[in-house]
Amino acid sequence: MDEYCCLVDLGLINKKGIQLSYVGPYEFLGKNYSKQSWFQEVVVKGNYISDVFMGYRQFPHVAIAVLRRTEEGRYLILRATIDTSKFDNIIASMQLDQESDAFLINREGILQTPSRFYGKTLDKYPMSFPRGNYGPIVVEEVDPQNRKMLVAYAPFTKINYIMVLTKQRSALLKPWYTLRSKMLFIFAISVVTIILVVFKLTDTVVKRVKEADEKRELAYREVQHTHKLSSIGRLAAGVAHEVNNPLAIINEKAGLVKDLIEHTPKFEKKEKYLELVESVLQSVNRCKTITHRLLGFAKRMEVEFENLDLNDLIKEVLGFLEKEALYRNIDISMHMENDLPWIDSDRSQLQQVFLNILTNALAAVEDEGRITISTWGKDQETVVASIQDNGSGMSEETRRHIFEPFFTTKKEKGTGLGLSITYGIVKKLGGDIDIKTKVGEGTTFTIFLPKKQKG
Amino acid sequence: MDPLKVLLVDDEKEFVTTLAERLELRGFQVLIATDGEEALRFFDTDLPQVVVLDLMMPGLSGMEVLKRMKAIDFKIPVILLTGHGATKDGIRGMQLGAFDYLMKPIDINELISKLDDAVKSVP
Numbered sequence: 027m028d029e030y031c032c033l034v035d036l037g038l039i040n041k042k043g044i045q046l047s048y049v050g051p052y053e054f055l056g057k058n059y060s061k062q063s064w065f066q067e068v069v070v071k072g073n074y075i076s077d078v079f080m081g082y083r084q085f086p087h088v089a090i091a092v093l094r095r096t097e098e099g100r101y102l103i104l105r106a107t108i109d110t111s112k113f114d115n116i117i118a119s120m121q122l123d124q125e126s127d128a129f130l131i132n133r134e135g136i137l138q139t140p141s142r143f144y145g146k147t148l149d150k151y152p153m154s155f156p157r158g159n160y161g162p163i164v165v166e167e168v169d170p171q172n173r174k175m176l177v178a179y180a181p182f183t184k185i186n187y188i189m190v191l192t193k194q195r196s197a198l199l200k201p202w203y204t205l206r207s208k209m210l211f212i213f214a215i216s217v218v219t220i221i222l223v224v225f226k227l228t229d230t231v232v233k234r235v236k237e238a239d240e241k242r243e244l245a246y247r248e249v250q251h252t253h254k255l256s257s258i259g260r261l262a263a264g265v266a267h268e269v270n271n272p273l274a275i276i277n278e279k280a281g282l283v284k285d286l287i288e289h290t291p292k293f294e295k296k297e298k299y300l301e302l303v304e305s306v307l308q309s310v311n312r313c314k315t316i317t318h319r320l321l322g323f324a325k326r327m328e329v330e331f332e333n334l335d336l337n338d339l340i341k342e343v344l345g346f347l348e349k350e351a352l353y354r355n356i357d358i359s360m361h362m363e364n365d366l367p368w369i370d371s372d373r374s375q376l377q378q379v380f381l382n383i384l385t386n387a388l389a390a391v392e393d394e395g396r397i398t399i400s401t402w403g404k405d406q407e408t409v410v411a412s413i414q415d416n417g418s419g420m421s422e423e424t425r426r427h428i429f430e431p432f433f434t435t436k437k438e439k440g441t442g443l444g445l446s447i448t449y450g451i452v453k454k455l456g457g458d459i460d461i462k463t464k465v466g467e468g469t470t471f472t473i474f475l476p477k478k479q480k481g
Numbered sequence: 482m483d484p485l486k487v488l489l490v491d492d493e494k495e496f497v498t499t500l501a502e503r504l505e506l507r508g509f510q511v512l513i514a515t516d517g518e519e520a521l522r523f524f525d526t527d528l529p530q531v532v533v534l535d536l537m538m539p540g541l542s543g544m545e546v547l548k549r550m551k552a553i554d555f556k557i558p559v560i561l562l563t564g565h566g567a568t569k570d571g572i573r574g575m576q577l578g579a580f581d582y583l584m585k586p587i588d589i590n591e592l593i594s595k596l597d598d599a600v601k602s603v604p
Contacts, residue, residue, distance in 0.1 A: 267537075270585050271493050277586035278499035285506050314586050321584075 034087060034107040041069070041101055050107070068093050068103055075185050078110055078138040078147055086110040086138075086147040110147065113139045125197030130187045133157070138187060143171065155179055155188065166195065262320035270317050273310060280306040319447075331370045331479055336409055337362045337401055339373065343380040344399075347388060354393045361400040369409055370479045375451045382448045383413050383471050390417030390469060408474050416468040425463055456480065484510040485600055488529035490520040490546065491562065492538045503589055509596075517541025517549075524553045531599045533592070534579075535562045536570055544574065551578045558599035562587065 035050020043060025059065040068074040068091040076089040091105040117128045117139060130138035135151040137144065144152055152170045155177075156163065162180040169175050174195040181188045196203070284303045287296060344358065351358050387397050398414040420428065420435070427433045429449035452459050456476040463469040487509050491497040494515055501511040512529055514520035517540055523529060532550060536543030547559055561574045561582040571582030580599045583592060 271496070274586040275493060275495045275499070278496055278503065281589055282499050282503050282506075285503050289506060310586060318584060 034109050036104070036106045039065070039091075039103040039105055041103075046102070064089065064091060065103070073184075077132045077134075077136065077186060080148065088138075110139055123197065125194040127190075127192045129190055131155070131190055132186045133181075133188065141190075143169065143192070151190070153177065155190070159183075266317045266321045269313070273313050273317065277307070277310045277314075280310065330372055332373055333368050333370055334373055334376075335366070335368050336371075336376075336411060336475065337366055339376055340380055340399060340401070340411060343377050343384060346381065347384055350388055351397075354388075354395075356388065356391055356394065357396045359396070359398050361398065363402045366401050366409055367403055367477055369475055369477050371455050371475060372451075375455065376475075379448045379451050379473065380411075380413075382444045383473070386444065387413055387415040387417065387469070387471075390419075391415045392417065404474065407477055409477060410472060410474050412470055412472040414468065414470040419463045419465040419467050419469055421465055425461055428461065429459075484508055485596065486510045486512065486527075486530045487596060488512040488514065488520060488523055488532045490514045490517070490532065490538075490543075491535040492516060493535075500589075504593075507589075507593060517543075517546035520546055521549055521553075524550065528554070529557070530603075531580075531596055532557060532559045533562060533596075534559050535585075536574065537563075544570075544577065547574060547577055547579060556603055558602055560592070560595050560599060 035048065035052065035054075037048040037050070037054060038046045039059055040046050043058050043062075043065050045054050045057040045059065048054045064074050064076060072093045074089075074091040078086045078088050080086060086109070088108045088110055089105065090108060091103050093101055093103050095101040113130060120128055122128055127142040127144070129141040129144070131151045132138055135155065137147055137149050137151055140146050141149075141151075153167050156165075156179060159181060160179075162178060164176060164178045167175050167177050169192070175192050176195050176198055178191040179188050180191075280303050284300065284307065287299050287303065290296070340362070341360075350356075384397075391397060396416045399411070400414075401409065401411045404410045424435060428445050431446040433446070449459060452473060452475070456479060458474045460472040460474070461469065462472070485508075487504060489497050489501055489504075489511060491500075492515050497513050497515060501513050504511050512523055512527060514523060516538060520532070520534070534543050534546060534550075538546075541549075543561065547561070550557055550559060555578070558580040559574075559578070561571060561579045563570045563574075563582055563584050571579075571584075574582055580602060581595050583595065
């Protein structure tokens with residue numbers, strides 16, 4: 027029987043229902059089937075296929091019976107029992123995926139082949155299904171595991187079986203969902219990318235505009251400042267010229283008065299007169315200092331460049347101030363880079379710069395204060411000198427106006443031109459000045475100077 | 482010793498007369514000129530030993546007067562008075578043969594010491 031694969035047994039039965047021959051594992055020869063319903067059905071309809079049943083050997087079977095008439099007018103019935111694992115094999119050959127299931131039920135809803143989800147052979151099919159005869163239909167159902175399923179029913183025409191194919195709805199839609207989520211993902215990524223790019227671009231543009239604005243503002247302020255300086259310069263020259271001559275006359279007249287008093291023998295209130303005229307002469311001297319500084323300020327429009335050692339220059343300038351520092355017990359420490367490159371600059375103007383800044387530093391510190399002077403090479407093009415004091419420092423307001431002409435915190439002592447001149451010179455020499463200051467902690471002036479002059 | 486003969490040249494009359502008086506008080510013999518032409522005329526008649534010359538004058542400029550004086554008497558020491566332009570003019574004047582320069586307003590003692598130096602410089 028092995029070559030017939032799934033046949034369990036095979037037998038011939040005559041019209042009286044007597045088993046005439048039998049091949050199989052049981053002793054059915056001579057058995058009378060005439061009273062069984064399937065026998066009567068096959069006699070009437072010519073064939074019969076049973077529902078699946080568990081036979082004596084406790085595995086699912088299907089019995090098939092076929093009626094054949096012989097030439098002599100007799101008829102015989104061929105009856106075979108088939109192991110339904112054959113069906114399973116056919117279903118297996120459909121290569122269903124994990125979420126799908128295919129099986130047979132009979133019209134009473136009894137599973138004829140094992141189902142992946144709904145029970146073994148001969149279990150009751152748990153969902154309702156359409157009765158009657160119809161073509162294949164598909165319905166949506168919620169199964170006992172509470173999954174949304176698409177179920178296809180295909181009843182066989184001559185047999186009592188219905189082919190059932192179930193597929194999880196989500197599984198069925200999975201490719202669509204996958205595609206949709208992929209597209210959503212791509213869409214989201216694109217949107218995010220676009221937003222990022224837009225933001226970045228906007229940000230960059232805004233930043234550029236802001237930078238340009240700031241630069242313009244700075245340039246404008248610088249131009250304004252330079253303009254201010256040069257008009258101050260012209261004004262200074264004019265004032266100096268106009269004021270200097272009358273000043274010279276006052277100086278000589280007062281001088282003569284003094285001479286005359288000194289040459290006259292003692293007279294009433296002589297000392298008082300001398301005191302008065304001396305006071306006039308001192309005032310003239312103060313005016314002279316101012317006009318000469320103004321002249322100096324106006325003059326600083328031309329420069330003469332030479333190659334010089336900044337360290338030496340600072341030491342020279344310091345020479346002028348050593349006495350004051352010594353007298354006031356101010357500690358001046360120097361941290362100068364040994365092989366600081368020489369620079370192309372104007373010696374006398376640079377002297378003025380350091381003289382001004384050092385004078386300010388000395389004015390800012392208390393007796394026994396500290397001033398630190400450092401020099402170093404910043405990069406290929408620039409050398410730097412910094413002058414740090416631990417003096418009184420300045421407020422933000424003062425710092426902002428410190429380079430403006432006629433701005434002074436020293437009241438009568440200063441002209442307010444020192445740092446303005448300093449700033450003008452350093453700018454003219456192609457350099458820059460930076461100030462860091464904090465009230466009560468001190469001030470650091472940092473001067474950047476180019477090694478080579480451009481052009 | 483004869484008093485030192487100084488020629489003062491300045492267009493500011495008040496300045497030059499007062500300065501002259503002060504110098505005379507100190508024993509100098511002083512000649513006064515208020516413009517370049519007048520100053521140069523002294524070179525024909527009454528040659529001074531030393532000249533104090535203002536650079537800023539109407540008419541002949543101080544620098545021009547200096548050149549002409551030097552042309553007449555190369556050895557005459559001239560001290561320049563500068564109003565504005567300060568050291569630049571002073572240095573230019575010295576290149577033209579001036580002995581020294583002073584900035585107005587001047588200190589009388591400084592002027593006197595320069596006058597002395599100037600006269601001593603002449604061999």
